[in-house]
Structure formats: structure tokens, C-alpha cells
Amino acid sequence: MPAYITATGRFLPGDPVPNDEIEDYIGRAGLASAELREMILANSGITSRHYAIDKKQQTVHSNTQMAAAAVREAVARAGLGPDEVEMLAAATTMPDLLGPGHASMIHGELGFAPLEVMTAHGICSSGMMALKNAHLQIVAGEKRNAVVVASEFASRGFKSSRYAHMRTVVEDGTLPMETAFLRYMLSDGAGAAVLSDRPAAAGISLRIDWISLTSYANTEQACMFFGSNSNDCTKTWGDYPDAMAAAEDGAMAPRQKLSLLPHLVEVGIQECEKLVAAGRFDPEQVTWFPVHYSSERMKQLLLGEFTRRGIGTARRESWFSNLTRVGNVGSASIYLILDEMLTENMISEGDTLLCMVPESGRFIISFMHLTAVAAPRS
Structure with a gap:
């Protein structure tokens, strides 16, 4: 039995943020030069992105809320009601909570009827992991439909306040390149897809x-x-006496x-x-x-x-x-x-x-x- 993507949805928070406004949102961390920022952005080719924080570095939309918004749009386009979705698969790199799973929190935010959930954890590939799981459920005949969503809230981890106590900043005033790089590369948003055991009644x-x-x-x-300051990742953030010690050592x-x-x-x-x-x-x-x-x-x-x-x-x-x-x-x-x-x-x-x-x-x-x-x- 084949599975089909019959509808999609998205949520991109706020207005597009151009390159010259990035630090208005995430702030400056250390003495990262304008030349470094411009070099990273030139190589990336990115001219605008979206952030789920405001210029005071306050959360405007949670990871859960962004994912739920993308799901609502996809489900509406598919013509499914809140009691008709049979499975919710969700993926993210950094969920709002360490537990419960991201899919459970999204389900609660949506308020849909009881359904099967699964959470895929990873980085970019976690979205494909969740999609494959839902795909196989339909192919096996376990489900007639499923909604898959992937969402990211990167900016929350790049706020300048998070780097204020890092000893690597205090020592010479600059962030390591491997840390500064990602601050200008990653951004926020969510995308969703509805999978079904039959094509949509209209369209492609x-x-x-x-x-x-x-x-x-x-x-x-x-x-x-994420979560270690050692190249081999043997010492993780949970191995420090407390979260502050991990943050000071740059493990976060x-x-x-x-x-x-x-x-x-x-x-x-x-x-x-x-x-x-x-x-x-x-x-x-x-x-x-x-x-x-x-x-x-x-x-x-x-x-x-x-x-x-x-x-x-x-x-x-x-x-x-x-x-x-x-x-x-x-x-x-x-x-x-x-x-x-x-x-x-x-x-x-x-x-x-x-x-x-x-x-x-x-x-x-x-x-x-x-x-x-x-x-x-x-």
C-alpha cells in the first residue's frame, strides 16, 4: 500500500530578518567582528531568516507552538478534522522540554483526539526519521493517515546572554569560530506534511x-x-556539578x-x-x-x-x-x-x-x- 503526501503547512515566525538586523535579535557575543559575520553570511548565501524571539531576546513563539501552527495549516489543507488524525510524528533538535517528548507537547497544544505519537530526536535528519516512521506505518496498513512536523527554535540558544559567563569569552574576549559560526547560520520555523493511504481529492x-x-x-x-565542550564528546553537560558550571565551561x-x-x-x-x-x-x-x-x-x-x-x-x-x-x-x-x-x-x-x-x-x-x-x- 503506497503512502502519499497530500498536504503541507508551514509556520515562519515574525517578519523576515535581514542580515544587518541579526544582532538586533540575538545580540553580540564576545568581540566577533563585522568581518567574521560578513564572511560567514557571504558563504551561506542567506539574506533573510526568521526568529521566534524579539529584540529584547524574549520568546514570542515556543517550539511547540510553531510546530502546532504548521500542523494546523497542513491538516486544514488536507480537509481533516481534529478527530480524524491517526498519528502525529514530530522532529526537532532542541525541544522546549527535556521531557516529555516533543510530539506529546505538540499534541497537547493542538488538542486533537487521542492518537499515536512519536518523537524523533537529532539534527537535520530527524525530520526525515519522523517522515519515514509515518510512511512505514501507512505502508504497513497500521494507519490511514499521519501528520509529520519538524520544527526548530535555534535563536533561543544563540542569545548573547547565554554566552555572558562562558570562560572562553572572558579569557580573550572572542568566541571560538566553531561557536560563532552557527549563531549566524541557523534560524527558526516549522514545516508539516499530511500523509495518507490515497491521493488527495484535488490537486497534486x-x-x-x-x-x-x-x-x-x-x-x-x-x-x-550541543551539550559538550570536548571534541570527543565524552564529557557532557550532565557530567558537571550543575548547569551553571556547564554553561561557564561552554558545554551548552x-x-x-x-x-x-x-x-x-x-x-x-x-x-x-x-x-x-x-x-x-x-x-x-x-x-x-x-x-x-x-x-x-x-x-x-x-x-x-x-x-x-x-x-x-x-x-x-x-x-x-x-x-x-x-x-x-x-x-x-x-x-x-x-x-x-x-x-x-x-x-x-x-x-x-x-x-x-x-x-x-x-x-x-x-x-x-x-x-x-x-x-x-x-
Whole structure:
């Protein structure tokens, strides 16, 4: 039994924030220079993003609330009532609470009738984990429909007040590059999708042909991580005497080991080549390549390597991302990409899509193959 994406939804908090207003929201941490900020932003290609905090660094929308708003829009577009949703799968990097699970909190916010929930925890790939779980439930006949949502509230962790007591700032007045980098890269929002065992009664639905998700943590180091100040992540925030001690040592600051990022391109392309060799898809027959990449620089590296290896995914005109306008919203990004493609009528019946989501966390590569189908003809 196939599963279809029949509707999507999104929630982007507030007005778009241009590059020159970033520090009006998250503030300045240490003596990060304008030159450093401009270099990071130039490589990212991002010109605007959204924040769920205001200029006083106060929360305007919680992670839970953003996710619930995206779900409501998707469910309304699908024509489902609050008593008709059978499953809620949710993904995020940093939920509002350490427990209960993010999906439980979203369910409570929505007030939908009792249903099955699951929470996927991770970084960018967690959104694909949740989607695959819901997909398999429908394929197995366990559920007739499911709603999947991915949401991120990165700005709350990048507020300048969180860096005020870090000894790494106090010692020389600057933030380490691996810490400063992410403050200008990540932003907030939520995206959702409704999955069903049949196409929508009107418009275009996306049949999920397959989802592949592979971890390379057996050979790769942690590249992007939260909750540790050690490269091997052996000492975590919970190992300190208290939360203040962990914060002072910088264990609570998100980090990106930039030297490892180029290797993510190599791993991602290797995984793509494996799928082609296994006959999972023909690159020359794919209409669209919706790709979540963290920066325009990463896109150029991917395209260059695909071209060098003669893989059809190097067709620039078929790649689609809204990174530059929406920002890097982590696990929610692929949902926001598909939502824009569907609502802007970019996809036609018979189109095939190969979605790619590489995660630098400890190197997870995921792909999803979709086929656009029209509503059944009466």
C-alpha cells in the first residue's frame, strides 16, 4: 500500500530578518567582528531568516507552538478534522522540554483526539526519521493517515546572554569560530506534511516511493553537537556539578567543526552513487532535486563533485532550495522546501523528485524519492 503526501503547512515566525538586523535579535557575543559575520553570511548565501524571539531576546513563539501552527495549516489543507488524525510524528533538535517528548507537547497544544505519537530526536535528519516512521506505518496498513512536523527554535540558544559567563569569552574576549559560526547560520520555523493511504481529492499529491537514511557514525566524528565542550564528546553537560558550571565551561554552546564539513559532501555523494548502482533511481529521469544544504558554498561543492563524477544530479536548473530567503531551519528545511514547491504549483503530474538531506551531526545522509500524481479522475 503506497503512502502519499497530500498536504503541507508551514509556520515562519515574525517578519523576515535581514542580515544587518541579526544582532538586533540575538545580540553580540564576545568581540566577533563585522568581518567574521560578513564572511560567514557571504558563504551561506542567506539574506533573510526568521526568529521566534524579539529584540529584547524574549520568546514570542515556543517550539511547540510553531510546530502546532504548521500542523494546523497542513491538516486544514488536507480537509481533516481534529478527530480524524491517526498519528502525529514530530522532529526537532532542541525541544522546549527535556521531557516529555516533543510530539506529546505538540499534541497537547493542538488538542486533537487521542492518537499515536512519536518523537524523533537529532539534527537535520530527524525530520526525515519522523517522515519515514509515518510512511512505514501507512505502508504497513497500521494507519490511514499521519501528520509529520519538524520544527526548530535555534535563536533561543544563540542569545548573547547565554554566552555572558562562558570562560572562553572572558579569557580573550572572542568566541571560538566553531561557536560563532552557527549563531549566524541557523534560524527558526516549522514545516508539516499530511500523509495518507490515497491521493488527495484535488490537486497534486506526492507518492513516497522510498526513503533511505544511513548513519556513518561508526567511522565519523561528531561534527555538529550541543551539550559538550570536548571534541570527543565524552564529557557532557550532565557530567558537571550543575548547569551553571556547564554553561561557564561552554558545554551548552552549539558547535560546528568546520574542518570536517567538506567530508560531508564526499559521504553524501558516495551514498547517492550507491543508490544509483543499486537501481533505486536514474539521475537522468529525475525532474527535481529538492536539497537541504546548509549554505550556498555547500551547494557549489555538491554540484562540482556531481559534475566531476558525471552524475545527472548536477543539472543546476533542477535543484531547488529556499535557503537564501527562509534561512537554515535544520530538520524543518526539507518540509519548507516541499511546501513552497507545492503551493507555488512548481510540480506537475508525473514529475519525480529526489530529496536529499545531509546531516553533519555525526554524518547521516538521507534521500527520499517522490512521484507527483494527480487527483483520481471520477
